[in-house]
Amino acid sequence: MDLLSLRYFRVVARREHISRAAEELRVAQPSVSRTIARLEAELGVPLFDRHGRAIRLNRYGAAFLTRVERVLDELDDARRELADAAGLDDGSVSVAAETLLPLTGLLTGFRAAYPGVAVRCFQSTPEVMLHQLGSRQVDFCVASQPLTGPGLGAVRLLHEEVLLAVPADHPLAGRERIAVADLAREPFITTGPGHWQRALLERLFASIGRRPVISCEGEEPGATHHLVAAGLGVGLMPSLAVPDLARVPLAWLRLDAPDCVRTLNLVRREDSYLSTAAERFRDMAVAHFAARAALRPDADG
Template structure:
């Protein structure tokens, strides 16, 4: 068996769909089908259960996939190690995050310091982040809520209070603090389930045995303050945003509730090779967010 066959098999096994795998691999579907058939013939047993056009990875395929992923991961680590030996100019860093907006300054600083390093970013939910890490598609995930799993390790970048943002004309705008119970009938601007703002909002309202009133929900937390300023509702925002939005027509209130905070972490697979480029990115991320935290504290 050759490496190309193994890489084809890995994609088909993840997708459990020949056409989608062929699309991802950017090759013709018959080529993928023939490659899988040859691989199964070489191994002497089927790796998929087939019913019409539907395929499902069977127990033999699942066992084979686990070993194939480890083998390809080792080869990818070897490639990155050799690239390091050839110099940082050949390096690359791949990052996934729930929202990319908090990373813009960090990424700009990293690119300025290392212009030859290739940087790729993905916007992902926590579940997708775990999959990206499991399959080694990314070097790091920037997580705004706990992201745990076998072999994962995290570096804390930021622990910050989460504030309530309201329009300046809102009845609560003159307050410094508010309880969750006082917000029971207020419409919230928030993200869909799975994102950290929604997880925190649901957790806060669980303490009063209520569900929040959702006025607007979406996938981009960076749009929250625009919708709040438009008067469509109120929203939870990290305190770090207050420094960036000092001139915006928003009032900021503390919420009287325990653990009304966000922990931003840089998560990676501890068993993977950490390239020079990735190490530089990690170190810069720690320094960058420490500076931002100091600036945010100065605004409170």
């Protein structure tokens, strides 16, 4: 039993599909099939149930996968720890977020401070983030919704009010506050299911026993203000965005709803090694968002 066989097995177990596993591993499918067959012969038990071309991890495979994950994760952590100690390079950091726009200032500052650190970013839904953390594809997730699971820990980066953005010439533009019930017929511009804006919008309307009228939905939250300014509808946006959109023809209203807020968390696997590069990123992220929050008049500290 060698490490290559274990790594092949982990990918096949996660995918439960030989061809897709081979694509991810960038090797020929027969090579993956032979490796799994040799591993099963060595262990003396089948690791998968086979039904034609379909395979499913069985109870032996599930038990073995738990151990294999632990072994490979420990080896990966050991490699990163030794590289840190030996000073072989400046390391790398990978981060996922629902939208990357709020991270531009942080990433710019981090790259300037640590030019030798390789940074990789992903735009992901919360569901994908959990998979990325579980498979150690990313060091951190910047999430506006709770990410919970074994070994996960979070540091709060920001807690802010979410506002209603309307076109500058909208009939509501002269108001400072509005109740959710008064928005029952307003068309909303929002993200697709899974994003925090959509989850918040549906939760607010559920509190009055209604469903929101959605005129436009997409996967890029950063497009919301453009569509609102164009008069296509109204939308929920975090108060952090207000200073950056001072020149956009929008008006901002507070909603009479106590839970109309967003909490931004930096989530990581606490059972994994935190490299020097990742530690520096975490510290800079906390400081960056604390500084931004301090500039807002409604900052809660």
